[in-house]
Amino acid sequence: MKILVCINNVPDTTTKIKFVNNTAFDSNGVQWIINPWDELALTRAIEIKEAQPSEIENITVINVGLAEAEATIRKALAIGADNGIRINYDAKDSFAVAYQLAEYIKKENYDIILCGIESSDYNGANVGGMLSEILEFPSVSSISHLDIKEGKLILKREIDGGQETLSTQLPFVGIVQKGITKEPKIPSMRGIMTARTKQLLVIEAASCESLTDFIEFELPKPKAACKKIDPENVRELVQLLHNEAKVI
Amino acid sequence: MSVLIYTENWDGKFKKLSFELVSYAKEVAKKLNTTVTALSIGNVEETELKKLSIYGANKIITVTNANLSGLNNQAYTSVIAEITVKENASVIAFAHNNTGKAIAPRLSVKLKAGLVTAVVATPITTEPFVIAKKVFTSKAYAKVSIKSSIKILTLLQNAYGLNESPEAFNLETFEPILNESMLKTTVLDVNKISGKILLTDADIVVSGGRGMKGPENWGPIEELASLLGAGTACSRPVSDEGWRSHDEHTGQTGKIIAPTLYIACGISGAIQHLGGVSSSKCIVAINKDPDAPIFEAADYGIVGDVLKVLPDMITAVKELKALS
Ligand SMILES: Cc1cc2nc3c(=O)[nH]c(=O)nc-3n(C[C@H](O)[C@H](O)[C@H](O)COP(=O)(O)OP(=O)(O)OC[C@H]3O[C@@H](n4cnc5c(N)ncnc54)[C@H](O)[C@@H]3O)c2cc1C
Ligand SMILES: Nc1ncnc2c1ncn2[C@@H]1O[C@H](COP(=O)(O)O)[C@@H](O)[C@H]1O
Numbered sequence: 001m002k003i004l005v006c007i008n009n010v011p012d013t014t015t016k017i018k019f020v021n022n023t024a025f026d027s028n029g030v031q032w033i034i035n036p037w038d039e040l041a042l043t044r045a046i047e048i049k050e051a052q053p054s055e056i057e058n059i060t061v062i063n064v065g066l067a068e069a070e071a072t073i074r075k076a077l078a079i080g081a082d083n084g085i086r087i088n089y090d091a092k093d094s095f096a097v098a099y100q101l102a103e104y105i106k107k108e109n110y111d112i113i114l115c116g117i118e119s120s121d122y123n124g125a126n127v128g129g130m131l132s133e134i135l136e137f138p139s140v141s142s143i144s145h146l147d148i149k150e151g152k153l154i155l156k157r158e159i160d161g162g163q164e165t166l167s168t169q170l171p172f173v174g175i176v177q178k179g180i181t182k183e184p185k186i187p188s189m190r191g192i193m194t195a196r197t198k199q200l201l202v203i204e205a206a207s208c209e210s211l212t213d214f215i216e217f218e219l220p221k222p223k224a225a226c227k228k229i230d231p232e233n234v235r236e237l238v239q240l241l242h243n244e245a246k247v248i
Numbered sequence: 249m250s251v252l253i254y255t256e257n258w259d260g261k262f263k264k265l266s267f268e269l270v271s272y273a274k275e276v277a278k279k280l281n282t283t284v285t286a287l288s289i290g291n292v293e294e295t296e297l298k299k300l301s302i303y304g305a306n307k308i309i310t311v312t313n314a315n316l317s318g319l320n321n322q323a324y325t326s327v328i329a330e331i332t333v334k335e336n337a338s339v340i341a342f343a344h345n346n347t348g349k350a351i352a353p354r355l356s357v358k359l360k361a362g363l364v365t366a367v368v369a370t371p372i373t374t375e376p377f378v379i380a381k382k383v384f385t386s387k388a389y390a391k392v393s394i395k396s397s398i399k400i401l402t403l404l405q406n407a408y409g410l411n412e413s414p415e416a417f418n419l420e421t422f423e424p425i426l427n428e429s430m431l432k433t434t435v436l437d438v439n440k441i442s443g444k445i446l447l448t449d450a451d452i453v454v455s456g457g458r459g460m461k462g463p464e465n466w467g468p469i470e471e472l473a474s475l476l477g478a479g480t481a482c483s484r485p486v487s488d489e490g491w492r493s494h495d496e497h498t499g500q501t502g503k504i505i506a507p508t509l510y511i512a513c514g515i516s517g518a519i520q521h522l523g524g525v526s527s528s529k530c531i532v533a534i535n536k537d538p539d540a541p542i543f544e545a546a547d548y549g550i551v552g553d554v555l556k557v558l559p560d561m562i563t564a565v566k567e568l569k570a571l572s
Binding site: 013017093095117127128129139141142157158164166172211214219220223226235238242248 | 356358533
């Protein structure tokens with residue numbers, strides 16, 4: 001089977017968020033990482049390949065982005081992807097990303113396409129579903145368990161208050177969340193060395209339009225200072241929650 | 249024209265989020281001078297369906313079809329698209345939960361309709377259609393405009409609340425057209441955790457972190473939660489260590505919740521944890537470290553040993569309940 005993992009390049013999760021004129025994210029001094037869920041998806045794909053080399057022919061990572069995303073793609077190669085692709089495009093919304101990915105996938109034959117549940121920057125949770133509909137592939141979202149046995153997929157998905165086991169036809173788009181693997185795989189020294197020799201193909205984008213526009217950003221209003229209560233007087237806390245905050 | 253919402257039931261009962269969604273849709277419909285149509289897939293009794301009209305649904309469409317018994321993203325998308333056309337809906341709203349995230353993006357492509365997820369309020373303007381959503385895991389907000397004629401939204405839970413606005417009850421059934429090509433996934437088995445309050449549905453959440461020291465100390469958290477009718481949650485290391493089950497893990501990589509009250513017990517308040525809880529209306533922190541970052545996010549705080557504070561809190565809540 002051939003697996004494609006869609007990876008987004010996002011600011012490190014501890015980044016202090018700032019904007020330029022409230023119209024664009026201020027990327028000054030920001031550290032970039034593989035979107036956390038995409039990193040988990042990639043880790044899981046590699047785990048399966050390592051455990052059952054005969055099942056997985058190849059793992060490709062793909063990103064829609066500009067040249068600055070290449071460090072992140074290289075990191076994915078260092079973790080263990082076989083080759084990387086960058087579609088050279090500055091997408092304005094998730095639809096545009098999904099469209100670019102679909103244009104590429106249509107010409108190839110991947111069995112499993114993995115996306116993360118959302119990007120930690122714009123919190124879309126869009127691309128995987130959109131991609132599957134453009135391709136008219138089945139999709140399974142909120143996947144928390146993925147395995148392959150004798151050429152068949154074993155899938156579990158989280159639902160509110162429980163879990164479902166599913167089967168799906170291939171090719172399919174799998175949208176993964178936490179639980180799919182425990183910890184993201186960290187690149188080894190050897191991985192980092194071999195990543196330099198792996199192929200990173202850059203392809204030109206198709207023309208496309210976005211359906212939405214980000215017009216303005218805003219930081220939340222600063223919160224009032226925390227009211228401290230004496231640990232010897234917990235009753236006061238409960239009174240405040242009842243009479244002042246009116247939440248109990 | 250109408251505002252269409254996708255409601256969700258749980259064993260025939262609507263989740264709170266469905267009532268919130270109707271309340272929300274009602275206000276959007278008022279802005280657009282139109283009505284609210286609620287779609288319900290699965291077996292729900294009429295007395296339960298009627299509840300949707302209390303929050304403002306003018307029309308309720310039910311679909312019962314054996315092929316839709318498990319969530320099949322492709323088939324559900326097709327059904328909702330059919331109903332959108334039939335109802336001439338201009339806005340379609342989902343809850344921003346697993347189901348909404350699974351269907352809304354597919355529907356967006358199928359209808360060529362712009363989608364904004366994790367919206368936090370009703371549209372700022374309707375011409376052009378501009379709406380606010382959370383970005384950077386609640387560390388910021390963005391105003392987004394939708395350019396297409398049909399607009400799709402997913403509403404962040406507890407962002408709007410409940411609001412009654414009774415309407416006459418108008419029920420309709422709908423028989424969708426489904427073909428084999430849409431039925432490529434099958435649900436083989438469902439494993440539901442019963443007897444627990446759904447974390448994403450809970451008004452109050454009591455949550456424990458590594459400061460609780462070990463799974464054997466969770467008794468007071470559960471007791472407090474049961475007194476308050478609350479759900480229980482935990483930080484990531486707690487579920488990673490297996491002290492608590494994974495469905496309790498809140499934070500950026502776990503569940504994102506926004507209860508009216510979040511009580512953080514022995515949780516340091518790392519930025520990734522706050523990403524999942526910072527939209528709570530009121531946050532209480534109990535931590536022995538006065539410099540723990542959780543106090544910056546909290547409204548009320550106690551600097552002290554959580555294992556001593558929790559029993560006192562249980563006593564105080566019992567006293568309060570006895571009085572009221
Ligand atoms: C990419 C990424 C994603 C992540 N996603 C998440 C996520 O979704 N959710 C999440 O929770 N974390 C997440 N984390 C982990 C996060 O960074 C923190 O490590 C984690 O939240 C810490 O959990 P904690 O507060 O329980 O433990 P700690 O940080 O160890 O804090 C324990 C706290 O308990 C206090 N304490 C100790 N003893 C007592 C006592 N007797 N009484 C009172 N207080 C006491 C201490 O003062 C301390 O503040 C993520 C990390 C990364 C890198
Ligand atoms: N620019 C991108 N390039 C490749 N994959 C992406 C990109 N943006 C998003 N994705 C994928 O789509 C998932 C959901 O992203 P989003 O819809 O942006 O929240 C991510 O976890 C990635 O797997």
